[in-house]
Amino acid sequence: MSLLRRTATWEISESEGESDSEIKSKSTYDLPKTDEPITQRIQTEKCDAPARRSEAQNFRDNLSVPSTVAPSTPSPGKRRRRTKEEIDADKLNLVQKKKVREKLRNEKAQEKEKKRQEQHRRKQDAERLKCYRPENCLKCLTVCVDSALLQDERSDILLGSLFSLEWKTTIEEQQLLHSITWTRDLPQGEDKPSPVLEEQVLMVLTLNDFLDMVVSINHAEQKGTEEVAVNSLFKKLSEYLNRNGEKVVTLAVMGPNPNSWTLCSRRHEDQMLRPQMGEEGSDIEEALVFLQLYRNTSVIFLESWQGLTDHVCAITKALSKRPFKQLTEQDNLPFCLDGSWASGVRVERDGTGLSHVWSRQIQQLNRVSPAVAAGVSSAFPSPQLLLQAYKDLDSEVERKGLLADLLAKSGERERRVGPEISNRVYRFLTAQNPELVLD
Template sequence: MTTLHNPTIWEISDSDNDGDEGAQGDLKRSSNAKLALAPPLSDGYKRPSQTRKRRSKEEMEADKEKGRGMKEARERKRAAKELEKEEKRKQQQKRKEAAEQLNSLKPENCLKCLTVCVDPALLQQEGSDILLGTLSSCEWRYIIEQQQLPNSITWTRNLPQGEDGSATMEEDQVVQVLGATQFLDMVITVKKMIDSGGGDSAISRDAAKVLTLLVTESRPDYRRRGHETIQSKYGGENLNVEEVLVYLQLYKNMSVVFLDGWQEVTDHICAVTKSLSKRPLKLLTEKVDLPFCVDGSWASGVRVEKDGSGLKQVWSKQIQQLNRVSPAVALCVTAAHPSPQLLLQAYEASGSEEDKKRLLAGLVVEGEGKDRRIGPDVSARVYRCFTTQNPELVLD
């Protein structure tokens, strides 16, 4: 009997054993042949036995919750960055505005904001064109406008938009230009007012203004000629011009300046204008706090925080203001008496006056070399400084 062999199909054996064992052997050999000829499995292919186990509903919800949390974290981080960027932009804007404000306070820029207001009556005086010509050559702004006080000159300042709710403000300086005859008439009127004890209706002026009288046409013999003119108008009685000048200075805050002609008047007006242009920056730089307790911190100052830290350093700085008191001596005193109140209590607890003066004398001051004591001199000066009732007392 002839047998056909095919490796890819069932193999028929010619063995006489037709039992189950022979059939199983033939089936096994045929399966091995199929596996040997089958193509190799790719790496991405997963056999059904290696398929991932299906997740439960709780696991999927947990993953979703985790995803939402990560998204919220990213949103918070993005919002924080935007907030930080906005805050940085605001700080830059504030610094820019502060720099612009400081730059506007410089005298050369303040001059551009000032306007000199000249009363029209002054233009009738000979030589007044010198003033207008000088203002024009300096490129300073001026206007011809009737003033509350005749023959006077005032100043106005343009304000930044929105400041104080107005566009301009009036400066407190007022200059009144009088001739010699006008000034003598005013002196006679004021003298009569002083002698009669009457009111000051003869001097009409704004109390908030600082008035300066510029008297022109004065000559070297002015005082002699002035006395003669005053005596003739005042009935021959003795009239002291200096008395009137002192009264105007002390009681009316009015200064009188004698000048020769409009050139000197113009120089005075220019000096006042330049002084007013320097005022804003000067007021800003003259804000001085106590040197031993300041908001900032520099070589001579100490910063005090809201929690009170820094007060001990302030206490030490206060003692160092005394002559010949070194930082080491001040540190020794503050270590023994941590506050001024405790030092005053120690003085009260002492016996005699001499004991109070020598209270600090025995304190040891540690130095780089050998230690030393404060001594009676410094101890007595500290005692006088904190207990005296005389503000004019000389400590040394």
């Protein structure tokens, strides 16, 4: 009975998708059809029972919960206790990494500070250059007029023009009598003390004062400077120049040009001048040459105070332009200047551009094209190499024709340099006679 019930239950478990009627029919009628007797089948089932129980036991063992007993090998998630040497090594490694990070941080900070200082320096240079521009430098100039010049009523023309231009003007006693000087205020950041005294000095003289100075110069040339009167203007001028050797004095004579003077004429003015110049007359040109050569003093003749005012304004404007020109001028050679107007080549500090200078120097010879100069400079990149090549040759003929077979490429055309140009380059580099004509 138990076997039949088990078989029916097994058949029911395999027919889950069938209907109830089918299940009933199978459970009732679908018994295994076999010709062997039931007792034999029961014995077969009993023999197979131990094997089935062993399979069931294995299946339950596989489904059982794993044991909680700790394995013999350590778990990979559990950390091993470190030794003191390992801890010290890790600390040392951390300290080294910290030092490296600190060093990188300091280098970045220094680089950033360097960039900031460079930007600040460039900004200061730009502001300094802006202060030295003529329109701004003109505002820093002060025209200093000697108070003795105000005794002439026509001096109002000079002062009125200076005030109308809104230029700084001071009236004070000067070291040199009847003189006009200039001072300039330096921008902030300059090491020199401010204000700076300009080297230009303009001494205003009347015609009679200038003639007295000419007479004093004649006496100085004939008898020596010690014979000159103490109160003469020439004596005062000489003492001032001896104390201030860097000054450049210009004498502004209020009167006609001496080239228009005729001492032998019958005019009353000339008759008044003749006693002052002496019986034999004074050579004014020699006095002018003496002042120019020995005292570095030039003389200009102005017809009126308006001419003097224009001259003072011209000097003031020129002084306002000079600092900017001095700040921006270059000391390079003419053929090294940067500018297409002069066909110049810029030479950097690392020597970049010297090969172009060498090519331009060859091109300065007559009838030497840029292609020929480029061919010579490519074969011998410097004058020293070409001179060494000349020294290595034995005969003069070989030296003169050294460059004759070099190729000069001009676009798609090629031609030889030729013996004529080769000979001229050789004479240009080796000739000892400065008067030698190369062509």
